Structure formats: C-alpha cells, structure tokens
Amino acid sequence: MREPRPAELVLGSVQLGVPYGAANRTGKPTRAAALRLVTRAVDAGITKFDTARAYGDSEDRLGEALRTRKAIRTITKLSPLAHLASGATRREVRSAVDTSIEESLYALRREQIDCLLLHRAAHMTAFGGAVWERLIERLEDGTVLALGVSVQSPEEATAALACSDVRHLQLPFNLLDWRWADAGIVENIRSRAQVTIHARSIFLQGLLAADDASIWPRIDDIDAAALISTISEIARDFGRDSAADLCVAYARGQDWIDGVVVGMETEDQLDDNLRLFLRPPLSPADCADVARRLPRVSAQLLNPAQWPQKS
Numbered sequence: 579m580r581e582p583r584p585a586e587l588v589l590g591s592v593q594l595g596v597p598y599g600a601a602n603r604t605g606k607p608t609r610a611a612a613l614r615l616v617t618r619a620v621d622a623g624i625t626k627f628d629t630a631r632a633y634g635d636s637e638d639r640l641g642e643a644l645r646t647r648k649a650i651r652t653i654t655k656l657s658p659l660a661h662l663a664s665g666a667t668r669r670e671v672r673s674a675v676d677t678s679i680e681e682s683l684y685a686l687r688r689e690q691i692d693c694l695l696l697h698r699a700a701h702m703t704a705f706g707g708a709v710w711e712r713l714i715e716r717l718e719d720g721t722v723l724a725l726g727v728s729v730q731s732p733e734e735a736t737a738a739l740a741c742s743d744v745r746h747l748q749l750p751f752n753l754l755d756w757r758w759a760d761a762g763i764v765e766n767i768r769s770r771a772q773v774t775i776h777a778r779s780i781f782l783q784g785l786l787a788a789d790d791a792s793i794w795p796r797i798d799d800i801d802a803a804a805l806i807s808t809i810s811e812i813a814r815d816f817g818r819d820s821a822a823d824l825c826v827a828y829a830r831g832q833d834w835i836d837g838v839v840v841g842m843e844t845e846d847q848l849d850d851n852l853r854l855f856l857r858p859p860l861s862p863a864d865c866a867d868v869a870r871r872l873p874r875v876s877a878q879l880l881n882p883a884q885w886p887q888k889s
Contacts, residue, residue: 585829585837585838586836587624587855588837589842592633594615595639596634615842615844616640622848626650627652629654631657637685641685653776654693659709672712724745725744725745726774732761736766744773749777750778750881752780753829754805755880775835777832780838787825789821806821808872818857819857826855827857829859
C-alpha cells in the first residue's frame with residue numbers, strides 16, 4: 579500500500595532552460611534570476627528538482643545552484659536521442675545513451691544521477707531494447723541510482739509499470755484528466771508502492787489557472803470560457819482562493835500521487851506555489867465531487883502535443 583500523505587512540491591525547471599508554457603509571459607529568466615529562484619526554493623524546503631537533457635541549459639543552472647546543497651534529489655531525463663537514425667546500430671545507441679548520461683553528470687555537478695527517466699517512453703523497446711539495456715547496466719554500475727519513465731498516455735504507463743526496474747513514473751495529470759482512472763492506471767499504481775509517482779501539468783500549461791480564454795487552443799466542443807467559469811465556481815464552493823488553489827488541492831488529494839511537478843520562472847511564482855502547497859489538499863470525497871461536476875473533455879485538450887498550431 580502507498581503511504582497516505584499529501585503530494586510534495588517538486589520544482590520543475592523546463593522554464594529555467596527554455597521559454598515554455600502557453601501562459602508564460604516572462605520568457606526564460608536570466609541565469610542570475612534562475613539561480614536565485616532555485617536557492618530560495620531549497621531554503622523554503624523543496625528537496626526535489628525535475629529537469630532534462632532537452633531543457634536547454636536547465637541542468638547546468640540547477641547544477642550550479644545546487645552544487646553545495648545536501649539532501650537534494652534531482653530527477654533528470656535522458657536525451658530524446660532525436661539524432662539517432664531508426665536503423666542505428668547497438669553500438670551507436672549505447673554510445674548515445676552514455677553521452678547523455680555523462681553530459682547530465684557534468685551539467686549537474688554530480689558523480690551519480692539520483693533518478694534518470696526516459697524522455698520518450700518508446701525507448702523502452704526501441705532499437706531492439708538497446709537503450710533500456712544500457713540504462714540497466716548504468717544502474718548496476720552505480721552511475722544511476724534509479725530508473726523511470728516519463729509517459730504521455732495510459733498505454734505508455736501500462737507498459738512502464740509492467741517493468742520491475744521502473745521505480746519512478748512521471749505523467750501529466752490535472753482536474754480535467756479522466757484518462758488514468760478510466761484505463762485502470764490509478765488502481766495499478768496503488769498496488770505498486772515501490773514506484774514513485776510524480777504528476778506534471780496540473781495547470782495544463784497554465785490554462786487552468788490563467789482565467790484567460792484567449793490562450794486556450796481552438797478545439798472542437800471545448801468552450802474555454804465555460805470551463806473557466808465552472809472551475810472558478812467549484813473553487814469558490816470548496817473555499818479555495820483561486821482556480822490555481824483548486825488545481826493544487828485536487829492533485830495533492832490523490833492518494834496515488836507522491837509529488838507534483840510545477841514549473842516556475844519567477845520568484846513570485848515560487849512564492850505563490852509555496853503558499854498553495856501550505857494549504858490542505860482536498861479530501862478523497864471532495865476530489866470525487868469535483869470530478870463529477872466537471873465535464874468530460876476531449877483527450878486532445880489533455881495532450882498539448884495534439885493542440886492545433888495557433889495561426
């Protein structure tokens with residue numbers, strides 16, 4: 579059984595390395611601003627940081643800010659390996675995996691990687707299994723302390739959870755996201771206490787907290803203004819300060835989620851999120867009530883990769 583405790587705040591660092599997010603109005607912070615943000619986060623009690631090889635210079639900025647800090651855990655992701663041809667040899671694949679790991683170690687100023695995730699779940703079996711095979715070897719030699727997978731869909735989560743070497747799963751989740759429960763993933767996770775679960779995208783790239791229908795993607799049958807109104811009404815009914823407060827409380831009220839990854843690019847956002855995480859989560863009964871009151875949105879809205887390009 580999983581330990582029943584509210585999910586902790588994990589600082590997501592994609593915005594520290596690249597401009598990211600539909601609601602991002604400030605862009606990528608300066609190096610000095612990023613270092614101040616991370617330092618303040620540690621001083622406030624945040625102990626886990628999420629990054630990736632693909633996040634620009636995010637790893638390097640985290641590495642500089644955290645190099646003298648103790649009891650800090652960094653979760654990073656393998657390179658997407660986009661440069662490899664589909665017919666790459668086993669030797670080429672293994673070399674690419676090693677290069678990604680060495681570059682992460684150098685950027686993070688670490689001798690070991692606390693937790694390394696596949697950025698592409700398909701790499702569990704791609705290239706004849708050569709990627710995962712090499713990662714297991716790096717796990718066994720102590721370079722990597724834990725392996726996991728960043729997934730996009732219930733199908734990917736099912737495959738990852740079927741592997742006994744997977745000890746960390748990161749997935750997108752928010753108060754509109756019905757996919758994980760419908761596919762039986764939540765019940766599967768509840769039976770896998772040894773797997774740490776981190777949820778990302780609880781604000782759906784900022785849409786759910788922004789109160790701005792104009793930034794929503796144009797998707798058939800999605801009435802952004804009506805959704806914003808409904809979420810605001812539910813937030814008031816449950817005594818939450820804002821839609822963002824409701825989003826956090828709902829995610830932290832899920833007994834199968836251990837950590838919530840929230841991306842930040844400013845110290846004001848850090849302060850806001852620290853405040854939200856000090857508030858109590860919703861109860862299981864309240865979470866169920868919230869889910870009942872929200873419409874079942876299309877799966878396209880829940881996956882930003884499927885959003886239409888803005889004209």
